[in-house]
Amino acid sequence: MxxxxxxxxxxxxxxxxxxxxxxxxxxxxxxxxxxxxxxxxxxxxxxxxxxxxxxxxxxxxxxxxxxxxxxxxxxxxxxxxxxxxxxxxxxxxxxxxxxxxxxxxxxxxxxxxxxxxxxxxxxxxxxxxxxxxxxxxxxxxxxxxxxxxxxxxxxxAYALYYNKQIFADAGISKPPATWDELVADGKKIKAKGKQVLGAEGSNLSENIHHVFVFAKQHGADFFTADGKANFTSDGAVAAIKQYVDLMAKDKAIPTGNAEYAQNQSVSDFAKGKTAMLLWQSASANLTSQGMSDDAYGIAPVPVRSGTPGTGTQINSMxxxxxxxxxxxxxxxxxxxxxxxxxxxxxxxxxxxxxxxxxxxxxxxxxxxxxxxxxxxxxxxxxxxxxxALPQVADESQFETAVGTAVKELFADAAAGRTITTAAVKAKLEKAQQQMPAK
The missing domain is CATH 3.40.190.10 (Periplasmic binding protein-like II)
Structure with a gap:
């Protein structure tokens, strides 16, 4: 990138x-x-x-x-x-x-x-x-x-792309505005035999983009004001756990997506395999893969509650x-x-x-x-x-270290391991140890 x-x-x-x-x-x-x-x-x-x-x-x-x-x-x-x-x-x-x-x-x-x-x-x-x-x-x-x-x-910017026909078949009248609504809609979608939400668990950049947003929604940052890594705060740990739990606990992200790399989740969505996709400016990509513009809708990425905005309502990098x-x-x-x-x-x-x-x-x-x-x-x-993601000199190392931690957590979730708060914090402690000393 x-x-x-x-x-x-x-x-x-x-x-x-x-x-x-x-x-x-x-x-x-x-x-x-x-x-x-x-x-x-x-x-x-x-x-x-x-x-x-x-x-x-x-x-x-x-x-x-x-x-x-x-x-x-x-x-x-x-x-x-x-x-x-x-x-x-x-x-x-x-x-x-x-x-x-x-x-x-x-x-x-x-x-x-x-x-x-x-x-x-x-x-x-x-x-x-x-x-x-x-x-x-x-x-x-x-x-x-x-x-x-x-x-x-x-x-x-990131948006939520949703398949209109899959939503209609599941009796869902509008896109989810919160994560709780997304999980609830996911149960209806799975009952109709469709996968819920695409992700790319082995794509480090995508991992970082999403957990950055989840962290903002939990009131957390991965760096302090003076540019020091701060990966293990309660908010950062909770944010990453919530994202990985979309696979591990909520069963919204298919376990096979733990190994997905660039564009594989987009391809699944374009082919009608998954009902929803979190992606940045995906329309041209979807068109090139044969999906018509009227087959999907576009909505803001969900937030924890309420509607998108400033502060903890940030919903995109x-x-x-x-x-x-x-x-x-x-x-x-x-x-x-x-x-x-x-x-x-x-x-x-x-x-x-x-x-x-x-x-x-x-x-x-x-x-x-x-x-x-x-x-x-x-x-x-x-x-x-x-x-904006932190404009600090160590940002690329952060993407590699924390992106890899999330990749490993997705692999654990796909293998059926319980994703505990302690397990997430341990991964983030390991990632922080890889950062340059200040």
């Missing part, structure tokens, strides 16, 4: 230890290798239902950029399971791409490595100025008070993708032109339409194409009930 400095050592060591299959930083294709001023290498994150879908979306736009500027873009779409490790390895070797996508939650961690070009006001001026972007998107581009490490490209320039690029001018092109009003409309995301560029977001009922839910969530 993403020349090594001392602050990056912990991130690199942890990520490579836990994902030894990372294949390196593009030593034969990276901008640090000395590409021609007429060539750029771009690592794009996997946004569509498959890498092939992303190539189909991006290829005509990159051809358009080449026609306008004479600069050819060599595209590699990198799966989320590999992206962070690829980026960290690239910052170590100095052999990275010229331009890359990063998950916006990684902005502060990758900023701390020194491997990305800072976006000063003067740099922003080259792409039309910082004030072109909405504030919520800029809030996930790096540590407050420092020049951003990246520029917003796609904005997203501020999701999104940022665009960064690798600091060791030999083509900074061409890379900046590419960022300007990708964040232009016209391209923002094209790309965010293709991915059913929300443009972080104000002028593009105001276009009528983004005033659909689905986008209304997402835009309202971003405006009123979403929170």
């Amino acid at each position: 993403r020349s090594i400095r001392a602050a990056a050592v912990g991130a690199v060591t942890l990520s490579l230890a836990l994902a030894a299959t990372a294949c390196g930083g593009g030593s034969s294709t990276g901008g640090g290798s000395g590409d021609s001023p007429k060539t750029l290498t771009y690592w794009a994150s996997n946004q569509g239902a498959s890498i092939a879908v992303d190539k189909k979306v991006l290829a005509p736009e990159l051809a358009k950029f080449q026609k306008q500027t004479g600069i050819k873009v060599r595209l590699e779409v990198v799966p989320w399971s590999d992206l962070l490790n690829r980026i960290l390895t690239a910052t170590t070797s100095g052999q990275g791409p010229d331009v890359l996508n990063i998950g916006n939650t990684w902005s502060a961690s990758l900023q701390a490595t020194g491997g990305l070009l800072p976006w000063s006001d003067a740099q922003f001026a080259k792409i039309g100025g910082k004030d072109r972007f909405v504030d919520s998107a800029l809030g996930s581009t790096g540590v407050t008070g420092k020049d951003p490490a990246a520029v917003p490209l796609y904005s997203m 501020v999701a999104g993708i940022n665009l960064a320039i690798f600091k060791d690029t030999h083509n900074a001018d061409g890379a900046t032109k590419f960022v300007k092109f990708m964040t232009s009003d016209a391209e923002q409309k094209i790309l965010n339409t293709a991915y059913s995301s929300i443009p972080p560029v104000k002028a593009a977001q105001e276009d009528t194409a983004f005033n659909t009922p689905a986008n209304a839910v997402l835009k309202n969530t971003l405006a009123t009930s979403a929170a």
Whole structure:
């Protein structure tokens, strides 16, 4: 979703230890290798239902950029399971791409490595100025008070997607607004022989996104105000237990989902196997898998009680993708032109339409194409009930450590083990011990 400095050592060591299959930083294709001023290498994150879908979306736009500027873009779409490790390895070797996508939650961690070009006001001026972007998107581009490490490209929010026919067959007239309502609806759905809620238990990023929201709903944060890890508070433990209990106790998440990786839960929902899905800006993904727009509804993610809002009623992270320039690029001018092109009003409309995301560029977001009922839910969530993940240097290590803890808890639940408060706390204590010492 993403020349090594001392602050990056912990991130690199942890990520490579836990994902030894990372294949390196593009030593034969990276901008640090000395590409021609007429060539750029771009690592794009996997946004569509498959890498092939992303190539189909991006290829005509990159051809358009080449026609306008004479600069050819060599595209590699990198799966989320590999992206962070690829980026960290690239910052170590100095052999990275010229331009890359990063998950916006990684902005502060990758900023701390020194491997990305800072976006000063003067740099922003080259792409039309910082004030072109909405504030919520800029809030996930790096540590407050420092020049951003990246520029917003796609904005997203989580929503509850529900199968209208499965709901009707189960006698359910409206989507659940609270978790208790979701569990109760799940019993009716299971009685009709359908699975209730899709999840991806082995997808570390998805695990983190969901437990972050559950923690907010329990009044907890995973970091203290001064940036120290605080994984074992009562609220954090209760939040993770509640999420895993959707499989372990409530039987809403199928046990097989403990092993699911990226997009598998979306595929199940598109095929009518599950009644509900918690996902960020999923419409284009569902369409590409053959599900018609009128087959499903979109509602806010449930909260513990009441309706979504601020404070403990947060129901989404501020999701999104940022665009960064690798600091060791030999083509900074061409890379900046590419960022300007990708964040232009016209391209923002094209790309965010293709991915059913929300443009972080104000002028593009105001276009009528983004005033659909689905986008209304997402835009309202971003405006009123979403929170940014902690913009701290250790955020990527947090995603790996706590995401893995949740993965292991799902595996325990799938194996029929009781998920106790003590078991959750023990996993979180282990995760906190893996964090860099302060």
